[in-house]
Amino acid sequence: MSLLQIVDVSRAFGGLLALDQVSISIEKGQLLSLIGPNGAGKTTLINLISGYYRLDKGKILLNGKDISNQKPHVLRKAGIARTFQRSELFSSMTVVENILVGLHNGIRTNLLSAGIGLRKAREEEEAKKKKAMEILDFIGMLELRDARAIDLPLGLRKVLELGRAIAIAPKVLLLDEPVGGLNETEALHLEQIFKRICYGLEVAILLIEHNMNFVMRVSEKIFVLDYGKKIAEGTPQEVKTNPIVIEAYLGKQDARTSRC
Amino acid sequence: MIGLKKAFDIKIAPIFVFLLVVPLFLRQYHLVVLNLVLIYVIVIMGYNFVLGYTGLLSLAHAAFYGLGAYSTSIFIVTLKIPFYISFVGGGIFTALVSLLICFLLLKTDLSGLYLGMVTFAFAEALIWIFLHWEKMTGGAFGFAIGSKYTFQGSPYLKNYYLSLLCAFILVWFGANLINSKVGRAFKSIRDSEEASMAMGIDTSSYKLFSFVLSAFYAGIGGGLYSIVMRQIYPGNFGLHESLKQFSMLIIGGQGTISGALTGAFILPVLTEVLRSVSVLQDLFYCLILVLFIMFMPKGISGLRLKKRSGLGEKVLRSRNIQTLD
Numbered sequence: 001m002s003l004l005q006i007v008d009v010s011r012a013f014g015g016l017l018a019l020d021q022v023s024i025s026i027e028k029g030q031l032l033s034l035i036g037p038n039g040a041g042k043t044t045l046i047n048l049i050s051g052y053y054r055l056d057k058g059k060i061l062l063n064g065k066d067i068s069n070q071k072p073h074v075l076r077k078a079g080i081a082r083t084f085q086r087s088e089l090f091s092s093m094t095v096v097e098n099i100l101v102g103l104h105n106g107i108r109t110n111l112l113s114a115g116i117g118l119r120k121a122r123e124e125e126e127a128k129k130k131k132a133m134e135i136l137d138f139i140g141m142l143e144l145r146d147a148r149a150i151d152l153p154l155g156l157r158k159v160l161e162l163g164r165a166i167a168i169a170p171k172v173l174l175l176d177e178p179v180g181g182l183n184e185t186e187a188l189h190l191e192q193i194f195k196r197i198c199y200g201l202e203v204a205i206l207l208i209e210h211n212m213n214f215v216m217r218v219s220e221k222i223f224v225l226d227y228g229k230k231i232a233e234g235t236p237q238e239v240k241t242n243p244i245v246i247e248a249y250l251g252k253q254d255a256r257t258s259r260c
Numbered sequence: 261m262i263g264l265k266k267a268f269d270i271k272i273a274p275i276f277v278f279l280l281v282v283p284l285f286l287r288q289y290h291l292v293v294l295n296l297v298l299i300y301v302i303v304i305m306g307y308n309f310v311l312g313y314t315g316l317l318s319l320a321h322a323a324f325y326g327l328g329a330y331s332t333s334i335f336i337v338t339l340k341i342p343f344y345i346s347f348v349g350g351g352i353f354t355a356l357v358s359l360l361i362c363f364l365l366l367k368t369d370l371s372g373l374y375l376g377m378v379t380f381a382f383a384e385a386l387i388w389i390f391l392h393w394e395k396m397t398g399g400a401f402g403f404a405i406g407s408k409y410t411f412q413g414s415p416y417l418k419n420y421y422l423s424l425l426c427a428f429i430l431v432w433f434g435a436n437l438i439n440s441k442v443g444r445a446f447k448s449i450r451d452s453e454e455a456s457m458a459m460g461i462d463t464s465s466y467k468l469f470s471f472v473l474s475a476f477y478a479g480i481g482g483g484l485y486s487i488v489m490r491q492i493y494p495g496n497f498g499l500h501e502s503l504k505q506f507s508m509l510i511i512g513g514q515g516t517i518s519g520a521l522t523g524a525f526i527l528p529v530l531t532e533v534l535r536s537v538s539v540l541q542d543l544f545y546c547l548i549l550v551l552f553i554m555f556m557p558k559g560i561s562g563l564r565l566k567k568r569s570g571l572g573e574k575v576l577r578s579r580n581i582q583t584l585d
Contacts (some may be wrong), residue, residue: 006398050458076460088455090448092515100441101448105460107441114440116431125440168460 001064003028003204004049009058018044020037020228021058026172029202031194032214035239036225037248042208043085043223047173051075057119062171077105083178083213084119084145085208087157089164091150094142098149098160101134102167106131132167139163139193157185159193167198173197174209179214187211191218216240224248276428283420293532295488298523299481300425304508305434305517311506312514313443314429315450316468317376319360322505323383324475326483326497328354333403333492336410338396343410344422347483353477355472362471371462375526376463383502390494402493403486410487419488426484427536435517437473446470447515500542502529513559523558547569 002025010021013107019041022217026032034042047053049060051072057219059068107128109121129223137141139159145153149160158178165173178194197203210213215222216236224232224239226248232239239245283291303325310318332350335341341349365375390397397403411418445466448456456463457485468506486492504527509518512523527545534541556562 052454052457071462072457073460073462076458082458084455084458088452088458090451090455092451093444093447097444097447101444101456101459101461102447104441111438112441115437117432121440146559164459188351224376 002026002061003063003066005044005061006049007061009045009048009060010056011041011048011053012056017228019048019225021229022225022230023058024223024230024233026204026206027141028171028204029198031198031205031218031220032207033219033222034206034225035210035212035215035222036207040225040226041217042225044178044228046082046176046206046208047179049172050080050174051076056197076168076170079169081165081170081172082172082174083145083158083161083165083176085176085180087154087161089149089152089157090163092148094146094148095160096129096132096136096145099135099167100128102135102164103128104130104168106168111234111255135163135167138166138196140189140249155182155189158186158190162190162193162197166201166203170203172207175205177208177210177211179209179211189216194218262314275473278423283417288416290489291420294388294418294422295420296485297525298427299484300528301358301427301490301521302430302484302523303478303481303505304512305431305518306474306481307505308514308517308520309434309446309470309476309477310474311509312347312516312520313446314467315451316467316471318379318471319374319502319506320358320379320386321474322497322499322501323386324354324358324478324490324522325485325501325505326390326494329486329492330403330482330498331479332483333486336394336405336487337403343405347480347487348484350483351476351479352557354482355476358475359468361471365471371486387494387498391451397494402491405486405490406407408489410567411578412491419484421468422548423509424487427482430480431517431521434477438501438517439568440513442466442469445552450515470544497579503542503545503549505550507545509559510549510557511559513561516561517552519538519559519561526560541567 004026006022006024008021008023018259022041022045034045035258036042036260045054048055051070051074054069059066061067062078067080070078090101093101094121107124109124110180113121133142133145136145137206141156141159141163144156149157153162162175162178165175179190182197184189194205194207195218198205208214219236221228221233222239223238224242232245232250234241234242261300279294283294286294292371305320307318307321310316310321328347328350331353334345335346335349361379365378369377370378377490391399393399407415407537438446445456446459448459449463449466453463482497485496506525508523510522510523513519529546531541534544552559
């Protein structure tokens with residue numbers, strides 16, 4: 001049984017069919033990419049899986065259990081983490097606090113014992129801080145723990161967002177353009193972290209990216225969307241040479257006008 | 261109370277000792293002013309949860325403060341409940357009423373200016389009730405609590421210590437809460453509600469909690485106010501009071517505990533200093549509010565220099581680490 005199964009999912013916005021009966025399945029510890037021209041429905045799919053939009057048709061299964069149309073915070077507990085296309089850090093908070101928010105559900109302290117400052121609550125807080133430090137170490141940002149998120153350059157913001165997403169060991173990690181706007185060095189650094197997350201922590205990653213060099217280099221498998229339909233899936237080599245994919249990106253050579 | 265030292269982000273011990281000792285040397289008038297400061301510490305601390313930390317524009321705080329004052333007075337005089345139980349009851353009653361209201365507000369995902377307008381309308385409705393439900397509230401003539409209902413003998417010092425005790429407990433509780441996962445959840449909602457959901461935070465429940473908690477603080481503050489003043493009027497809790505509380509939080513610095521405390525201290529004292537030109541008080545609030553928003557949007561507590569030394573260097577160093585490994 002696959003870890004995450006997306007079965008015949010459809011979603012329309014008014015008369016526009018953003019996703020039309022898309023099915024994909026994801027295995028444990030796989031690094032997969034979702035590509036397609038602008039407006040193909042990639043972000044919509046991520047928003048559906050992470051509970052930000054509701055499904056019109058189809059269903060989503062995590063370990064065989066139906067998780068369709070749950071609220072984002074419930075899905076997070078079930079093990080689905082995501083990042084955003086535009087960096088959505090908690091900008092007024094420090095780096096370590098950002099990670100601690102990611103650990104929120106792991107903290108069992110209730111309101112009252114937190115307010116009274118019971119020793120149990122304080123000890124748990126300390127333990128979680130230690131855990132946050134480990135995560136910062138994992139993503140190579142330990143030195144910056146007390147910097148405010150708003151002061152970080154874009155490359156590090158993306159890294160921090162990733163760290164925050166893996167805080168409560170998720171099963172599936174959905175990344176919306178994780179290397180968008182980054183230079184090659186920064187992208188390489190993220191790539192190393194992705195691989196450690198996939199193969200070390202056995203988390204499945206599904207990422208959307210427009211940087212084709214990056215996608216071809218890191219993905220085990222690629223799904224291609226166009227106008228809300230899945231038009232291809234396969235290894236980078238298969239996708240690269242697939243005529244339908246080439247057509248979706250570049251248009252038909254002899255009848256270019258028919259697509260435009 | 262070991263957790264105390266860590267929970268406060270300002271040096272609190274000398275201030276506390278000062279507050280404990282100084283009233284013994286004060287005249288009655290100054291004692292009441294200082295008592296008002298303590299009440300505002302509670303009220304503004306509560307306002308800070310909803311406005312400063314969670315970033316929800318509530319304009320009903322002064323009305324909740326009034327609701328606390330009126331319900332406490334009614335508990336004491338009409339229902340003959342001892343005053344030291346009544347003001348806690350007033351706080352709880354206010355929290356319950358706010359729970360009803362914000363259940364409607366937040367479950368419809370109202371936010372920003374719309375939330376501000378609806379809470380403002382609600383506040384006006386409450387004031388209207390204070391004014392027109394004369395049988396219960398005494399209407400425009402106000403509601404008086406006879407001296408036999410509160411502390412016997414000279415009440416001023418006892419009132420003061422009661423307020424100090426409450427302020428101490430509530431600030432301590434609030435500070436602990438802010439430094440826990442609850443405070444982080446509040447702040448994360450303010451910074452990015454979308455990302456907050458993605459972190460597994462039940463944002464609507466936390467918004468609700470922040471609202472109700474702030475109303476509880478306002479209710480307790482209002483209850484203490486009615487016990488200290490013994491006479492309350494609908495006009496004490498109207499737009500003027502709203503503006504005053506908003507100014508306190510902005511001037512002190514929203515989103516920090518020290519800011520709430522600073523604002524709660526400065527404005528009541530200034531009000532007393534300006535007592536002789538009371539007609540101009542509102543104008544004065546507006547003026548300093550505008551000046552602060554323009555030139556010091558983070559308030560007085562924002563003046564403390566942030567520890568940012570060496571950030572650039574650290575960024576560079578961690579980049580080097582990135583390229584090496």
